[in-house]
Amino acid sequence: MTAILPDHFLWGASTAGHQVDGGDTAADTTFLESVSPSVFKEPAGDACRSWERWADDLDLIKGMGLNSYRFSVEWARIEPEEGNVDQDALDHYDRMVDGCLERGIDPAITLCHFTIPSWFAAKGGWLNHDAPAMFADECVRVLDRIGDRVALAVTFNEPDLPRILDNGSLPQEAVDLQRACINAATKKAGVKQYRSGNVVIPEEVTQLEFGFIRAHRAAVQAVRSVRPELPVGLSLAVIDESYRTEEGKKLAMAKRRSCYGPWAQAVQGDDFVGVQNYEREIFGDDGPVPAQPGEEVNETGTALHPESLVNAVNYIHHLTGLPVVVTEHGVSTQDDELRCRFLKASIPPLIELVRDGVPVLGYFHWSLLDNYEWISAFDVHFGLCSVDREHGTFDRTPKKSAGVYRDIVANTVI
Numbered sequence: 001m002t003a004i005l006p007d008h009f010l011w012g013a014s015t016a017g018h019q020v021d022g023g024d025t026a027a028d029t030t031f032l033e034s035v036s037p038s039v040f041k042e043p044a045g046d047a048c049r050s051w052e053r054w055a056d057d058l059d060l061i062k063g064m065g066l067n068s069y070r071f072s073v074e075w076a077r078i079e080p081e082e083g084n085v086d087q088d089a090l091d092h093y094d095r096m097v098d099g100c101l102e103r104g105i106d107p108a109i110t111l112c113h114f115t116i117p118s119w120f121a122a123k124g125g126w127l128n129h130d131a132p133a134m135f136a137d138e139c140v141r142v143l144d145r146i147g148d149r150v151a152l153a154v155t156f157n158e159p160d161l162p163r164i165l166d167n168g169s170l171p172q173e174a175v176d177l178q179r180a181c182i183n184a185a186t187k188k189a190g191v192k193q194y195r196s197g198n199v200v201i202p203e204e205v206t207q208l209e210f211g212f213i214r215a216h217r218a219a220v221q222a223v224r225s226v227r228p229e230l231p232v233g234l235s236l237a238v239i240d241e242s243y244r245t246e247e248g249k250k251l252a253m254a255k256r257r258s259c260y261g262p263w264a265q266a267v268q269g270d271d272f273v274g275v276q277n278y279e280r281e282i283f284g285d286d287g288p289v290p291a292q293p294g295e296e297v298n299e300t301g302t303a304l305h306p307e308s309l310v311n312a313v314n315y316i317h318h319l320t321g322l323p324v325v326v327t328e329h330g331v332s333t334q335d336d337e338l339r340c341r342f343l344k345a346s347i348p349p350l351i352e353l354v355r356d357g358v359p360v361l362g363y364f365h366w367s368l369l370d371n372y373e374w375i376s377a378f379d380v381h382f383g384l385c386s387v388d389r390e391h392g393t394f395d396r397t398p399k400k401s402a403g404v405y406r407d408i409v410a411n412t413v414i
Contacts, residue, residue: 001229003230005271005361009354009360009361009414010067010106010325010363011066012066012106012108012365013367013368014071014366015057015069015070015072015371016110016113016115016157018044018074018114018115020369021048022047022049022052023051024076024115025080026076026081027115027117027118028117028120028194029044029114029115031118031185032185032196035188039177040375041376041379044377048369048372048396051092054095057396058099058105060398061103061105062103063406064384064402065410066105067104068108068362070110071096071109071110072110072112072113072115073093073110073146074113074115075111075115075138076116076117077092078093078142079138085141090141090142093146098149101149106150106151108150108151108154108327108362109146110154111135111139111142112155112157114157114158114196115197118189121196122189124192125194125211127193127207131211132214133218135218135222136221136222137222139222139223140222144226147227150230152231152232152272153231154233154274154327156215156234156235157234159216160236160237162197163259165200167255167258167259168287168288174375175201181199182195195208216266231272232270233267233273233322235273236274236316238275238276238277238316239259239277239279239280240311240312240315241255241281242283243282243284244284244289245283245284248282248283249283267320270322271322272323273317273322274325275324276326276329277312278330278366279303279304280303280305280311296338298331299333299380300380306342307346309326310350313326313353313358313360314353317359323361324358324359324360329346329363330367331382332380332381334381339399339404343365343408344408347363355414367383368384368385369384369396370387384401385398385402
């Protein structure tokens, strides 16, 4: 049976379990947050309490006039101990899917959004030879339960990110801290190697990449064994590499070959490929050119280039030959007026791409909420809605940008 691609454009927002749920006690990231030294600025803790307040999140999605919600189904919740499947967790995701459908929202699920069970990390994570089989079992478990009601399945979130970070995107002190964190976790767990998918040491990037590719292929096969009609793929972090000089062109193309080349082959046979774009990287003779005076920048000081989205989508579509879903796109900023301008400048060119016949199936904004952003904790802000953690209410408040996004969706005919 051939996968049934969505017959309408998916307008949505994305979240990830560890970043919004709270109380994710069995996850590797929680364990890594607790060691000393840790690469994480602080623990996720309660995050946004979406495990309890998922219905509120769905109401926000509906209130913005969106027709889809991408969320992750957390393996660490479902199998907190090896061989011990938590039926209550499966019931939780079952209710979420039904809650989506009751509101006219198509659920899009991510089967692994970085976090994994701590027991799995203690076995070497994705470096373990048996990892693909273990992940395939988890995929079958999930798809057996909710696969009949979801719009698409993403196996992995940004499995190319370790390679991108290894290509000079992390300062040396961050690399050293990641190594110290992994070593501390290995010692605390009392195992040979405690390994994560998003805290990586440079000499293991190639091995991890190979592990991700093997596990992705096993996951696709597992999904199709249960739900052959369900579109399945993975999402890639895609920086819009550009250049100003001939030497810069060589550097940009070399980075593209290194970061995306292995995945062009790995996704062959998939139903779609997810593109996650946040920025453009412009290369000169000596490498990436920093933001110039007067350019608008995000919270980390990176210059914003709204055209990076369509450039990234075009590049990955032509590289892979597959339909594209924009599974993440957004901007980290506390200046919501900047987010509003960024949305207005970024999305219309994407729609023109669709009208020109490029098979883009949907757009998911990152993120629905100001959430836990990994090593930066709560210090960067991607949300269309704020979350009141300061007073302990965790109440959600839509920002002006949520209204801007709603209006773009309402006024766009594809």
